[in-house]
Amino acid sequence: MAKRIRRYITYIDELLKRNDVDFAREAERHLTQVGFFMHERLIHLIVLVLFAVLTVATCITFVVTDNISLLILALAFMVLLVPYIMHYHLLENSVQYMYEQYDRMLEKAGIDAFVNR
Template sequence: MAKRIKRYIAYVDALLERDDIDVKKEMDRHLVQIGFFMHERLIHLIVLALFAVLTVITCIAFVVTANISLLILALAFMVLLVPYIKHYHLLENSVQYMYEQYDRMLEKSGEDVFVNR
């Protein structure tokens, strides 16, 4: 997914540099892609929150019971939590940047960015 996001952002940045594009058509396509990435972001937020809660619960259970297997489980959750945080960070920042790209498309089409439709 990270490659796809980076590739798509680079594609849209290249489109914004050109003057010979159908801005309205590209805006519609961009909104669809933003929707896909927002859905992905929501799923990863749910998974990230679940792993964070499980990590905290496992750490608390280890402190209460002093069972070494719970410590190993908590460490495993923490190891999995780091890549989820990194990936969610990429998704969040990328979607925010896509909003900025959309605003630039609006400006390019001659529309005011902050006018209610």
């Protein structure tokens, strides 16, 4: 997914450099892609929160019971939590950047993004 996001952002950035594009049409297509990425972001947020809760719950249980296997489980959760945080960070920042791209597309199309239509 990270490769697809980067490739799509690069594609839109290159598109924004041109002037021979129907930006109103491209903005509508862009919204569809942003919707896909927003859905992906939501799913990863849910998974991230789940792993964070499991990590904290496992750590608390370890402190209460002194069961060493729970410490191993907590470490495993932390190892998985780090890539989830990094991927979610990429998704969040990319989707926010896509909002800016959308605004620039509307500007190039001569449409004010903040006026009711």
